[in-house]
Amino acid sequence: MxxxxxxxxxxxxxxxxxxxxxxxxxxxxxxxxxxxxxxxxxxxxxxxxxxxxxxxxxxxxxxxxxxxxxxxxxxxxxxxxxxxxxxxxxxxxxxxxxxxxxxxxxxxxxxxxxxxxxxxxxEIIMERILGRYACMKCGRGYHDRFLKPKVYGVCDECGGTEFSRRVDDNRxxxxxxxxxxxxxxxxxxxxxxxxxxxxxxxxxxxxxxxxxxxxxxxxxxx
Ligand SMILES: [Zn+2]
CATH class of the missing domain: 3.40.50.300 (P-loop containing nucleotide triphosphate hydrolases)
Known part of the structure; x- marks a missing residue:
């Protein structure tokens, strides 16, 4: 509360x-x-x-x-x-x-x-979006440079190990x-x-x- x-x-x-x-x-x-x-x-x-x-x-x-x-x-x-x-x-x-x-x-x-x-x-938005990806299981978002999972390849939120990028995250x-x-x-x-x-x-x-x-x-x- x-x-x-x-x-x-x-x-x-x-x-x-x-x-x-x-x-x-x-x-x-x-x-x-x-x-x-x-x-x-x-x-x-x-x-x-x-x-x-x-x-x-x-x-x-x-x-x-x-x-x-x-x-x-x-x-x-x-x-x-x-x-x-x-x-x-x-x-x-x-x-x-x-x-x-x-x-x-x-x-x-x-x-x-x-x-x-x-x-x-x-221009900063562009850099941010082009580096982002998400956990396929829970949807939690990450970034190549700015927001990496605590353990490489493992989702902080749910332990998932599969990630995806949105196909429309291009320039x-x-x-x-x-x-x-x-x-x-x-x-x-x-x-x-x-x-x-x-x-x-x-x-x-x-x-x-x-x-x-x-x-x-x-x-x-x-
Ligand atoms: Zn997850």
Missing amino acids: PNRDLFVVFTGAPGCGKGTQARILCEKTGICHLSTGEMLRAEIKKGTPLGLELKEALDDGGFASDELIIRMVEERIGQDDCKHGFLLDGFPRTLPQAETLEGLLDSKGVKLDAVIEIQVPD TTVQNRLVNFRALTYPTIPFFEKKGLLRCVDGTGTINAVAAKIEKVLDIAD
Whole structure:
């Protein structure tokens, strides 16, 4: 349990370190880590009606619509373990999602503490993404240079020994993802800024240094 309720959104370009930082903050505070990617996989695995709809959308090689993603998030944040805090990672991804989130939280009487934008220049993002890989069993992410498993070839999280790289982690698709981020997600930044929620954190230091900066802006540093 966190010492106080804490409701946070992490945003930033793909490869900015959101997922890693989200895991660290959630471990420290005990709040729920709500990663859109993991929620999608879990929902599909459970085979719920929503899961089936999501699977269908993704199977076509497309994206899940704002409407489906919002339903998924709404259901998840209504669960008991989210009562005292959660961290949204990968959501909202579009301005309509951001606007809907606001209404959704209002209706539950939840107030966001902060939207943290982790800022990293494009060239560093490129280096980070091209080196990353993940455990095939549990999905835990690693990096050739910056985040190696403690024991070579063995996942820290689950002991798995098979790893994979995303086929789309190459220079061209990373550039496309950055362009997409600017077009789709970036408009949410001024939206949250106007609400007085935006906190920018320089995401270029070591993982621990960035984590410390995040704790500082959230005022939860030891
Ligand atoms: Zn693993």
